[in-house]
Structure formats: C-alpha cells, structure tokens
C-alpha cells in the first residue's frame with residue numbers, strides 16, 4: 001500500500017453526512033493507504049450508510065463521547081478491527097441552541113456545560129480512551145474554529161473552542177513523554193450539519209468569501225482534510241501543541 005498514510009491505522013470520529021469534515025478525512029486517508037475505523041454518534045444506521053460511500057468499507061463503532069461506558073469499552077471495540085492506532089481524529093462539536101446565535105448573556109450554565117463537555121473535554125476523553133492502542137509516533141488531531149477572537153454568533157461555542165485549543169496544548173504536554181502528538185486544524189467556515197445549526201452562520205460565509213486572501217470555498221472540505229492527513233503523517237514528527245490554519249489566510253488579516 002502506498003501513500004502518505006501507508007499502513008497507518010486511524011480512528012476517525014464525527015462522520016454524520018458526506019459533508020462532514022471527518023468524511024473527507026476518512027476518504028482521503030483511505031486513498032492514501034490508511035486503514036480506517038469510524039465512530040458514530042446516535043444515528044448509527046445513518047453513519048453506516050454514509051460509510052458505504054467511502055472508497056473502502058469501514059467499520060462503525062458507537063461512541064457518545066460523553067458516555068463513560070462507551071469510552072471505557074472503546075479500545076476493546078477498536079481492537080476487533082485493528083491491533084493498534086497510529087492516529088485518532090476528533091471531529092466533534094455540539095452546543096445547545098441557547099449557546100449560539102447572539103444569546104451569550106442568557107445561556108444557562110447547564111447548556112454551556114453540555115457544549116464544553118461535548119466539544120472540549122471530549123478531546124481529552126477520546127485520547128485517553130484510545131491511549132492503550134497508541135504508541136510513540138501516534139498522533140491525535142482535532143478541529144477548531146479560530147478561538148483567539150470573539151465572533152458575532154459563535155458565542156459559547158467559541159469559548160468551548162478556546163478550551164479545546166488549550167486542551168490540545170495540555171494533551172501535547174501530558175502525552176509528549178509517550179511520543180504522542182496533539183495538534184489542531186483551524187478551519188474556515190464549511191457548510192456541514194454542525195455549521196447549519198448556527199443561526200447567523202451566513203455572516204461568516206460572507207466575510208470569508210469576500211476577504212480571505214486565497215479565497216475560500218464553503219463546500220470544499222478537502223483542504224482541511226489534507227491538513228489533518230499531514231498532521232497524522234510522519235511529516236510533522238517534532239510538531240505538537242500546534243494549530244494549523246486552513247482558512248484561506250483569513251486569520252492573518254487585521255480588522
């Protein structure tokens with residue numbers, strides 16, 4: 001098998017439609033020689049149906065990343081398909097409606113707690129659950145949306161992403177001794193199911209398509225997926241705690 005990820009065994013979370021960033025990562029990873037195991041949340045039959053659109057069949061394991069039993073059993077379930085993991089992709093985000101769309105001042109703690117549990121803490125939970133299968137050289141990669149700024153409608157999801165960016169640095173710190181890397185890809189806006197659930201998301205779309213120095217496609221997940229592949233590959237062996245922007249250069253602009 002040839003390709004950037006030849007022989008690598010990957011666990012990829014976050015496929016729900018074929019527009020999911022995770023779907024593009026899984027497709028590209030298989031095309032580049034990786035063996036892929038997927039996890040699905042909730043609608044497993046839908047995830048299994050979407051998985052059939054990949055170049056190769058990929059098994060789907062149920063994982064609600066807030067469910068401690070699912071997390072405790074994850075390594076054994078993955079072992080039914082592969083004998084170890086070279087990479088884990090966290091492509092998971094969720095916030096209740098109160099946390100998005102401009103209601104920042106009113107969102108109750110219970111809803112914020114859900115957003116942080118699913119979108120932030122889960123990065124650590126997933127990595128620890130997969131740790132028994134990982135070895136020196138393995139990598140964890142997650143997806144963020146630039147949390148260094150306050151965006152008009154992103155609200156508590158932005159806070160959750162700031163936490164994710166910090167959690168990735170701490171994971172880099174704590175897993176470094178074992179030779180395991182943790183990096184994030186900071187993607188520009190893409191029309192996925194998660195993005196469509198954000199009221200006012202069109203504001204990002206307009207800003208990016210008008211201003212990104214390299215231009216920006218709202219429907220092309222491949223640039224973000226390619227960066228994930230690069231970070232999972234052996235070509236970033238000394239890089240951890242890093243955030244790679246795949247946003248057409250938007251983050252580099254001033255106001």
Ligand SMILES: NC(=O)c1ccc[n+]([C@@H]2O[C@H](COP(=O)([O-])OP(=O)(O)OC[C@H]3O[C@@H](n4cnc5c(N)ncnc54)[C@H](O)[C@@H]3O)[C@@H](O)[C@H]2O)c1
Nearest residue numbers: 014016020021041064065092093143144189190192193194
């Ligand atoms: N779409 C964008 O504009 C954009 C930009 C930057 C970063 N991101 C990030 O990319 C990642 C993937 O999102 P996407 O845009 O591909 O949308 P998506 O809707 O396709 O994927 C989100 C995934 O999160 C999963 N999920 C939600 N709650 C979960 C739980 N409790 N346990 C396990 N999985 C759960 C969903 O099942 C879904 O597969 C997210 O972290 C998102 O914040 C998205």
